[in-house]
Amino acid sequence: MIWVNDVKDNYPKSNISMNQQNVRVRFAPSPTGPLHMGGVRTALFNYLLAKKTGGTFILRIEDTDQTRFVPGAEDYIMEALKWCGIQVDEGIVEGGPYGPYRQSDRKALYQQYASQLLESGNAYLAFDSPEDLEQVRSEYETKGETFTYNAATRQQMRNSLSLSKSVVDQLIASGEKYVIRFKMPDDEVVTDNDLIRGSVSFNTSLLDDKVLFKSDGMPTYHLANVVDDHLMEITHVIRGEEWLPSMPLHVLLYEKFEWEKPVFAHLPLILKPVGKGKLSKRDGDKMGFPVFPLRWTDPFTSEVSSGYREEGYFPDAFVNLLAMLGWNPGTEQEIFSMDELAEAFDLSRVGKSGSKFDPEKAKWFNHQYMQQKDNAELAEMLMPILHEKGVKVEVDYVVKVVEMLKERATFLPEIWDQGFYFFEDPKSYDPKTVSKRWKEGVPEMMQEIYDFLASYQGAWSPAIVKEDFSAFVTKKQWNFGLVMNAFRLCIVGAAMGADLFEICAMIGKEATLRRIQNGIQNIPV
RNA sequence: GGCCCGUUCGUCUAGGGGUUAGGACGCAAGAUUUUCAUUCUUGUAGCAGGGGUUCGAAUCCCCUACGGGCUACCA
Incomplete structure (x- = not known):
């Protein structure tokens, strides 16, 4: 008899996607300011999946909230992705067969889908004003309860379910403003399989009748997002964990539209290195490191936030460190090029828990890249x-x-801090080094060294000068350390820098002599 | 408050029933460097707690604690 293994893994966390054709993923930021590093990472993971599978990476701008428009944010997002080497296949500037790629340009589309839900009885009109709602909420709050607009309460509200048809028609005719709300089913369990978290369930009676269409004629995120993902044939929705609570709503919307739903993957958040909570835009660079890829100047307040690019980070190092936040290859490799990342990337190896960002490790990554370049x-x-x-x-x-x-x-700019003396004479002398190294008799000693070097006939190369210089110092019976430190003080201005004879060779004999003379004259004993 | 998600060195993480619980950052010590930095070596430090299941639990289940997210006509 032949035994066949049963299928024991009921929840394959590994990507169904890997074998799937035509992966289409999107990054869908809201242009309400600069993208922060968490957003860049979300974009990156989407991009990596597309690149790995030969799929398509789409950039869609979700600007359905007109009140939060921030000039320059959209350009910032595109420039940031470009700097990171994340190439957009379809988007506002790239174009593509599923455009437009800006939701405000798709405005006309959404109304019909809202109507469709209205007709199928899965949505309804609600006339409650923001003030009405606020009042109800505060009433509940004083009772120590939380108001939820759903099956339990909607009959008490002013909507097309609680009001008679004639009243509703009258309200519409009189120009009363209304929104379209989703009719959340009562007491159903919605379960979906998240690629990162496995099976996640929600009871609909705890959810609310979310607004799908606002009174200003724009859809909310929820409607626009589902409609666009469907229309754009998105196969994988990879987004931050903050969206997990709205997964049931979205799943239900796909269901009610009778559309095939994409696979969801909710990424863990990037947390602040110290203190509590997720890393937010408002953290700016108040914590000693940038939260934005590029420097950003707020168009309203002119407040400037630093960016990784301007801080001297290399884009490939930045991408690398971002990739390692929440994902790991399962090997001990830590340094990855973009191509290597795409090759190794797998959503099943994305962790579930949030990661505190470690600025020190970020620096280490950049240092690695510096050496490699x-x-x-x-x-x-x-x-x-x-x-x-x-x-x-x-x-x-x-x-x-x-x-x-x-x-x-x-960082690149550090080369200047570490090596300015290769380019200019020291402008000052480090006081600490002066008091330690420039003692009685030193100027006279340096004068002898000056004379020795001035009349030096050998080749002006590090090795040769060093050899002859050492012989000279030995003959004079001077303390080698004392000589070298004083010498360095003249040339560099401090107790730092590259090999002294290398420096002398680089700057040349003339500059070397000039600096010794300057030192003798200007350094106080 | 309610709902959802999570919890391995200080930090990022590997490990998914039997491991001396592995690596990296950081930190410390030593070596090298005439200084500084780099580099190398070594070291430091962890399964949140409690119950189960099991011959055996970091690993599976439950509870608790803690952390996080969401709870708008924002995304």
Whole structure:
């Protein structure tokens, strides 16, 4: 007899998607400000799934709330994705067969779907004004209860279910404003399989009759989102965990429309490194690190928030660190290029719990990328920074500086902090080093060194100078450490920097002598 | 308050019935570096608690605690 294993894994968390053709995913931000890093990560995970499966990544702008329009936000979102190397296949500027890709441009579409729900008896008109609702809510609150607009209460409210048809017609005719609400079924259990969390259930009697269509003629997020995802043939809805509570509503909407629903995957949140709660836009960079990919200037308050780009992060490092927040490859590899990420990515390896963001680890990632990058490439990126400092040099020279210093730098601008002396004479002398290293008799000693170097005939290369210099110091019976530190103080202005003879070779004999002379004259004993 | 989701070193995480509970960041010590930084080596530190199930539980179940999210004519 042959035994066949039964299917014991009833909830395959692994992606059904992997074998599925034509994966279509979307990132659907609301242009109410700059995208923050959590949003970028959501976009990234969507993009990665599309890239892995050869699917399509769509950028859809969800601007159904006209009161929250922020100028520049839409451009910011697109620029941020571009900087990260997240390529949009279909979107506002890319176009595509499922457009328009901005919900305000799709406005005319939604009314008919709301009507469809009205006709099928799954939605109704509600005439309660915001003031009415607020009053009811506060009444419930004083009773210590929470008002929920649903099967239990809707008969007491002013809507097309509680009012007679003639009254309703009259209200409409008189121009009374109304919204369209979803008629949430009473006491049903809605269950759906989340790709990350497995089976999740909700009882509809605890849910409310969400507004689907606002009195201003725009749909709410819920309606627009479901309609667009359907029309755009989205296969996977990958979004933040904050949307998990609205999953039953969305599932129900697909059901009532009799549409095939996409697969849902709710990503864990990125939490603040310290304190409580999810990382929010309002955190700005008050916590010592940026929360935005790009610098953002608030168009209303002119308040500036720093961005990873401007802080000196490399886009590939930023993407890498974001990917490792909540996802892991199951191996010990931590450094991934975008292609490698797409290759390795799998929603089943996304964790369930929120991750506190660790700025220190973020720096470590950038340092890794700095080491990995080509010196010429880094030098090119450094040129604008040098120009800002008023330095004029050849790129070749900068390449050499980068080669010597990148190991000790985490961010590109640090190369300047670590190596300004390659480009200009020290403007000041670190007082601590001066008091420690510039003692009685040192200026006289440096003068002898000056004379030695001034008359030096050998080749001006690090190794040769070092050898002859050492011989000279030994002959003079000077303390080597004392000499070198004083020498360094003259050349660099502080007790820091690359190998001293390398520096001398780079800046040349003339500058070396000049700096020694300046030191002798200007450093106080 | 209600609903939903979660909980392995300080942080990010591996591990999904039998492991000395693995890695990374950070931190500490040592080595190298004439300084600083880098680098290398070593070390540090964890299964939230309580009940089950089982020969055996970090792993499966329940309860509690804690954390988080949502609870708008915002997304």
